[in-house]
Amino acid sequence: MADSFPQEDVSRRILRSETVLVLALSLGASAVSALISFVGSLTKPGALKEQAATLNSSYAPGRPWLDLAWQLFGIATALVPVALVAHLLIREGAGLRVIGFDRTKPRSDLRRGVLIAAGIGSAGLAFYLLARAAGFNLTVVPESLPAVWWKYPVLILSALQNSVVEEVIVVGYLLRRLGQLGWTPTAALVASSVLRGSYHLYQGIGGLIGNMVMGVVFVLLYRRWGRVGPLVVAHALLDIGAFVGYALLAGKVGWLPTP
Template sequence: MAGNSPGERPSRRTLRDETLLVLAVSLGASGVSALISFVGSVTKPGGLKDQAATLNASAAPGRPWLDLAWQLFGITTALVPVALVAHFLLREGAGLRALGFDRRRPWSDLGRGAAVAAVIGSSGIAFYLAMRGLGFNLTVVPEGLPDVWWKFPVLVLSALQNSILEEVIVVGYLLRRLDQLGWSPGTSLVATSVLRGSYHLYQGVGGFVGNLVMGVVFVWLYRRWGRVGPLVAAHTLLDIGAFVGYALLAGKVGWLPTA
């Protein structure tokens, strides 16, 4: 069977199968993993807030150079699905530029992203503390890396990786594909927002609800701006604030829960 010519739109079936495969090797699989983790947490004796979900954990305790190698390996390989998406989009003659992930408007993207991060960050912390206090969330430990020279650079790279992966795939790519498959904007908004919430379920109900709401806001902004660049910037700043902020403040301020 002949394939599609360069720049030719793939068939509806190809688009559907491609989308499912991209999700299966990225955030869709993460959603299933988070659901299994959540079931394990709620069926474990004791409350959710007495359990911890650790992000950016050490991969080789006591062996900093090996740990660094594993950290960089994990960050790099996590971005392979984004490269796959870029390949599929280039097949259509588009590329990531079609999603607004490029260097055409760096300062505009950063400015908008910083504004979004400022609004979401403050409300997000309050929501997390409230949900944990009510027993609906695990104690989230944003980083558990050793105190070595590469700790903060790796945390920043991890934040950037998370942001690129999530916003390019869950917002830009998935919305583009669902539009091409004939989904209504409302249904696409619900689907992508639930997906975003699902792979944060390992944090508890609060993690799911908070990220679902964030998904709704990000989809609305993407539809308005037509670019994922500001969303990547916002998400990166939020994660840097969470990862680096925790590293600097844990054990030094009374309001920040620790494991």
Template sequence: MVTDEAAAGAVVGRRVLTKEIWLVLALSLGASGVAALISFTGVLTSSKPISGQTAVIVGSRAPGRPWLDLAWQLFAIVTALVPVALVAHFMARGGESLRTIGFDLRDRLRDLGRGTAVAACIGGAGLGFYLLAYASGANLSVDPAQLPDNWWRIPVLVLVAAQNAVLEEVIVLGYLNRRLDQLGWSLRRTTITSSLLRGSYHLYQGLGGFAGNVIMGAIFCYLYRRWGRVMPLVVAHTLIDVAALVGATYLIGKVGWLPH
């Protein structure tokens, strides 16, 4: 028999978890989703067509001042990962850790192999999807990187790729799926929520960026459930972003098939 005290404790537990989720998202990718929506509203209300506008992912933070620019880039990378530390703190208070969602190096060789395979499949499909969306007029021209030609440009782009991967996969994939499971959400509802959240903070790229990332989110949710580990998807996401950021640096403006 469930006592009144146990029932009250369960309600409090659900309320605490719900508030925790909102707090984490408000300090990270939930806020990014709102910012992307505002940005896309500006795109839609501009006199230029969607495909005539450009979304820059990594740009200079102090043009003409390379050392200051580098300091700002590193500051942005480190502070963007604070919500991951917050998630680790919340999980530790509940007797869990990031290892609970498979964010560790216990199975690094298998994680690397799986992540590389996923990156090869999704990366190529994602590029094709982007080109189709841009050609249809539903997407902005995405310029992944506009950094000055300094010695630190490529290392910073690799760090940005890794930071994006850790932030998104730990929070949107591992943490959010686990917390929504604990709240009793169905697998379908959780997958839809996680995927839509992933799409929301890519909306600044256009409807193509939104739709493509919703699809990617659903695939990543399936693979996370199958493998029980977030690390292969962190590897995949890092490799996809490295290819996009570094590749664009050398290819945009030099090949005719990439919009610029």
């Protein structure tokens, strides 16, 4: 006679497996990649700040149309795990609205997102500069794209993609699933924040710590408002500022590190 299991145990096993698979296809895999990259940087001759971590680079140098095709392909495929999360939430009868990623409060989401970005942006930049000066961080190069007509639109699309993927998965989806699995609020906050920091480890210890702190703030704000919308707006503004700002200022101001 086959063993029987309580329905609750079966459901928890399914949710646990689902969560692991979603992370393995997205930010969990990025965390492992970042760890390997950081080990490579530590074992490479030279100080960390003398090495560069490039975020948006060319896929086909000298071939702008092919490069553009690869850029758009990379952005689109990076969003597939978000589509998977949306599908899984719809199957349980909830949808993305349950995590506050919808169009019901656009003005509120925008206003809150702008305030978050304004508060975190300058502090984050200052922390990065200090961490790099102390030798704990690589030199982050937000973009090294060629000077072509699609450069800035692609940087903005890349920033939007980053913000949607990270906030929907590492905040909205992960916290919901960990709560359903019986994790305490504190344990879920730690897991979400550590995950956010870990997939930024390729930047160095400063990237790890800075993003963990940001993760704590974002989780607390999400629990206060019940929406990832403001977090997506804030993250998008921060990344757009970093990508476009670097493109405009690199080599023109003395305080911005370049390779």
